[in-house]
Amino acid sequence: MLNGAELVARGDEQWDSARAAFNLAIDQRPAMVARPGNADEVAAVVGYARENGLRIAVQAEGHGAGPLAGVGEDTLLLKTARMTGAEIDAENRRSRVGAAAKWQDVSALASPQGLAGLSGSSAEVGVVGYMLGGGHGWLSRKHGMACNSVVGAEVVTADGQLLRADRENEPDLFWALRGGGGSFGVVTALEFELYPVPELYAGMLTWPWERTADVLHAWREWVSGLPNEMSTWARVLQVPPLPDIPEPVRGRQLVVVEAAYLGAEESGGELLRPLRDLAPELDTFAAVPPAALGHLHMDPEDPVPFAMSGQLLDALPPAAIDTIVEAVGPDSGSPLLSLELRQLGGALTEAPPDAGALASVDQAFLTLGVGMVMDPGMASAINAHLDLVSNALEPWDSGVKYANFVDVPIDTRLCYPPETFDRLQEVKARYDRHDLFRANHPIPCSAAAR
Numbered sequence: 001m002l003n004g005a006e007l008v009a010r011g012d013e014q015w016d017s018a019r020a021a022f023n024l025a026i027d028q029r030p031a032m033v034a035r036p037g038n039a040d041e042v043a044a045v046v047g048y049a050r051e052n053g054l055r056i057a058v059q060a061e062g063h064g065a066g067p068l069a070g071v072g073e074d075t076l077l078l079k080t081a082r083m084t085g086a087e088i089d090a091e092n093r094r095s096r097v098g099a100a101a102k103w104q105d106v107s108a109l110a111s112p113q114g115l116a117g118l119s120g121s122s123a124e125v126g127v128v129g130y131m132l133g134g135g136h137g138w139l140s141r142k143h144g145m146a147c148n149s150v151v152g153a154e155v156v157t158a159d160g161q162l163l164r165a166d167r168e169n170e171p172d173l174f175w176a177l178r179g180g181g182g183s184f185g186v187v188t189a190l191e192f193e194l195y196p197v198p199e200l201y202a203g204m205l206t207w208p209w210e211r212t213a214d215v216l217h218a219w220r221e222w223v224s225g226l227p228n229e230m231s232t233w234a235r236v237l238q239v240p241p242l243p244d245i246p247e248p249v250r251g252r253q254l255v256v257v258e259a260a261y262l263g264a265e266e267s268g269g270e271l272l273r274p275l276r277d278l279a280p281e282l283d284t285f286a287a288v289p290p291a292a293l294g295h296l297h298m299d300p301e302d303p304v305p306f307a308m309s310g311q312l313l314d315a316l317p318p319a320a321i322d323t324i325v326e327a328v329g330p331d332s333g334s335p336l337l338s339l340e341l342r343q344l345g346g347a348l349t350e351a352p353p354d355a356g357a358l359a360s361v362d363q364a365f366l367t368l369g370v371g372m373v374m375d376p377g378m379a380s381a382i383n384a385h386l387d388l389v390s391n392a393l394e395p396w397d398s399g400v401k402y403a404n405f406v407d408v409p410i411d412t413r414l415c416y417p418p419e420t421f422d423r424l425q426e427v428k429a430r431y432d433r434h435d436l437f438r439a440n441h442p443i444p445c446s447a448a449a450r
């Protein structure tokens with residue numbers, strides 16, 4: 001124990017469970033694991049690491065642990081797992097969460113009030129890590145990236161101080177935390193806006209994957225006229241035969257269109273008509289509460305071994321669809337569980353006044369390829385196929401990276417416009433000039449500002 005924070009060292013009974021990440025393909029071997037329960041304990045851990053010449057990698061459950069695969073003896077892994085808790089103020093449409101809160105903790109409170117945070121595809125993902133990296137989800141075409149819904153953060157910085165960052169206090173830190181990642185300190189609490197969702201019509205349509213080409217071409221044409229109230233993702237899915245996967249899709253190869261519509265069943269159904277005309281074999285669309293959005297995409301709820309990779313595309317012409325069908329459709333030999341296409345646009349392209357570091361996303365589509373690495377032998381085939389997809393889509397690739405969808409170390413410069421990256425480096429140098437915090441997608445200190 002260290003001032004109340006639990007310390008787990010190599011050889012301790014809990015060592016393997018303490019160092020594990022949600023992504024079971026990642027083998028983290030830090031110098032030790034610390035599990036503080038509150039901000040004071042976080043400050044004690046930060047002081048301990050500094051005094052012992054260790055860097056700090058902060059992690060909730062490790063959904064984004066891939067780029068940290070090399071965490072080793074020079075690094076203390078600070079797991080926020082004990083810092084759970086979420087509360088909402090329905091009247092003022094605000095939520096406040098602890099460092100380890102998951103989206104399901106927020107939606108359990110907000111959904112019955114007809115409110116929603118800007119969560120992503122999974123109810124299990126950590127609110128803080130998701131928001132620090134940007135946060136793209138079902139309501140993004142209407143309300144933008146989730147990071148720009150943040151109104152305040154409490155942060156323990158490298159000198160062990162607990163700071164409040166918001167529009168009035170530490171405004172540069174507040175700016176950097178909204179999309180600049182976890183390089184600036186340990187976020188111990190986060191406050192953000194909730195949005196009214198009086199009506200929601202959501203679900204998925206599925207077809208056997210022999211229909212991949214005609215469904216994806218039809219989806220591509222369909223999305224061009226959609227209002228911002230409609231968000232839609234299409235995917236080619238090879239579903240493993242696992243027991244916790246819903247029966248109608250378990251073990252199947254499918255092409256799937258998912259969508260969430262902020263509106264009534266009647267108008268949503270009208271918008272969906274061109275896709276329903278393609279005679280899907282399964283149609284799960286229904287009026288649902290906001291909490292249902294955390295399960296629509298059927299993400300895994302328990303830790304799994306996976307590799308993933310995404311791209312931001314400037315355009316998706318018919319030739320890009322043909323390329324995708326060839327790469328992951330029938331006869332492709334693809335080992336990928338899923339390749340998805342998310343339509344962007346709408347509010348994502350408009351930087352809100354006083355936005356954070358990830359102010360807008362100007363590209364038209366976001367892709368995500370995922371493979372299950374059930375044994376080490378599969379890793380090379382999956383990574384090779386993720387590379388094949390990304391090379392094939394190169395003609396439409398913007399070259400910009402979306403950090404939350406990159407699961408290997410990259411040059412973080414690729415995630416931001418040059419002037420944003422420069423400012424992030426300056427903020428890093430101001431708050432962590434000895435580079436104590438090791439984020440999954442790190443911002444290095446600028447040499448000039450150090």
Ligand SMILES: Cc1cc2nc3c(=O)[nH]c(=O)nc-3n(C[C@H](O)[C@H](O)[C@H](O)COP(=O)(O)OP(=O)(O)OC[C@H]3O[C@@H](n4cnc5c(N)ncnc54)[C@H](O)[C@@H]3O)c2cc1C
Binds near residue numbers: 122127128134187
């Ligand atoms: C199944 C699944 C579904 C996903 N769906 C989406 C999606 O729809 N949209 C989307 O945008 N992303 C999505 N992601 C990506 C996800 O948002 C990122 O992996 C994010 O980093 C996860 O945050 P975490 O806290 O759960 O993960 P962690 O691995 O625990 O944290 C990731 C990083 O966040 C930082 N961090 C976390 N907590 C703190 C803290 N308290 N203080 C400072 N830094 C901290 C650290 O730098 C850490 O390396 C998904 C990932 C998975 C595995």
